[in-house]
Amino acid sequence: MVKLLKDITYKNIISRIRWNVVIPLLLFISAIISLFIIFNPFAPKYNCLDGICTRLHLQPESIPLNGESTILVEIRNVGIESRDVDVLLWSDDTSVIFTDTQNRSSNDRVTLAPGNSRELDFDIVARAKYPGEYGIRIDVRFDNNSITEKIFLRIVK
Structure with a gap:
């Protein structure tokens, strides 16, 4: 059990993250937020x-x-x-x-x-x-x- 806790370090956790999935996901979320800010669907219309x-x-x-x-x-x-x-x-x-x-x-x-x-x-x-x-x-x-x-x-x- 103690050995298992020693293996769980930040370096170990970061190395296990699938960055090829996380980075595109973050870019997609930021693009959606940017579009929502630019084209606010709840703003009063002309x-x-x-x-x-x-x-x-x-x-x-x-x-x-x-x-x-x-x-x-x-x-x-x-x-x-x-x-x-x-x-x-x-x-x-x-x-x-x-x-x-x-x-x-x-x-x-x-x-x-x-x-x-x-x-x-x-x-x-x-x-x-x-x-x-x-x-x-x-x-x-x-x-x-x-x-x-x-x-x-x-x-x-």
Whole structure:
């Protein structure tokens, strides 16, 4: 038994590892992790129409009763001309209000040169009595076009 323990040394263990299998396996795992970082499947996606792209998300997505969150609206102009863009937001429920207007709606206007982008943030307060998902509609208007999306704020106890 003592001889058996003497034979188990780090040098002996390392010499028994099949490196021709371990190294490709480590390279494969690092490639998968790199691809996941570059092409994150859980990242919010862009919604594009006529040279204007939008992407939105909540930060945080889930809040307690009477909590606060921020809606982030990213707007990109991938077209070849400057655009005036109006962003309008409406809460479906009177329990979710915007801090800048103390109302169920808020808006902002930006001018984007070709290739430029802006991220607008809208702070909201949930004065909800009950947990659940509360909808907020975002309408991005430019020229005679409109991109309408809906995002849901999760309110928990």
